[in-house]
Amino acid sequence: MKFGEVIVTLLEDAKFYLRQINESVYTRPIRLLFNASVGHHTQHIIESLQCLVAQAPQGVINYNERVYDNEIAQDPYYAIEVIDHLIVALKTLDEKTTVSILSAYNQNGQPTASNIERELLYNTEHINHHFSLIKIA
Numbered sequence: 001m002k003f004g005e006v007i008v009t010l011l012e013d014a015k016f017y018l019r020q021i022n023e024s025v026y027t028r029p030i031r032l033l034f035n036a037s038v039g040h041h042t043q044h045i046i047e048s049l050q051c052l053v054a055q056a057p058q059g060v061i062n063y064n065e066r067v068y069d070n071e072i073a074q075d076p077y078y079a080i081e082v083i084d085h086l087i088v089a090l091k092t093l094d095e096k097t098t099v100s101i102l103s104a105y106n107q108n109g110q111p112t113a114s115n116i117e118r119e120l121l122y123n124t125e126h127i128n129h130h131f132s133l134i135k136i137a
Contacts, residue, residue: 007049007124010127010131011086011087014042014083014127014131018042019076019080025038026039030137037073039074039076041133044130045126045127045130046079047066060102061100062103064103095115095117097116098115099114101114
């Protein structure tokens with residue numbers, strides 16, 4: 001199974017909990033999670049993937065330059081709509097495409113070589129990390 005397919009499966013799992021969660025629970029800050037809500041964790045997952053999809057065509061990805069959409073953290077049904085669009089976009093990525101990653105951790109501002117497959121793997125692990133935090137919540 002390709003990593004893009006794994007991520008689509010994980011996003012479908014997210015849609016499952018988003019359909020079931022009460023909005024007040026979704027938006028409630030949780031002390032154990034440093035006052036982040038389930039909605040904030042969902043927002044972070046989605047925005048990281050949106051960043052990958054949006055920046056991949058230029059060949060340079062900087063996850064710190066993702067676009068923030070606070071409505072994702074406030075409205076689980078809106079988050080589902082965004083996920084549906086994201087799934088379509090993810091299916092257009094070629095996993096063998098070479099990209100460069102920019103980060104605050106790059107030495108001398110030099111980008112790190114990567115590819116879409118590697119970035120999808122990174123995001124798979126990232127999603128699982130946040131799903132674990134959401135489960136604790």
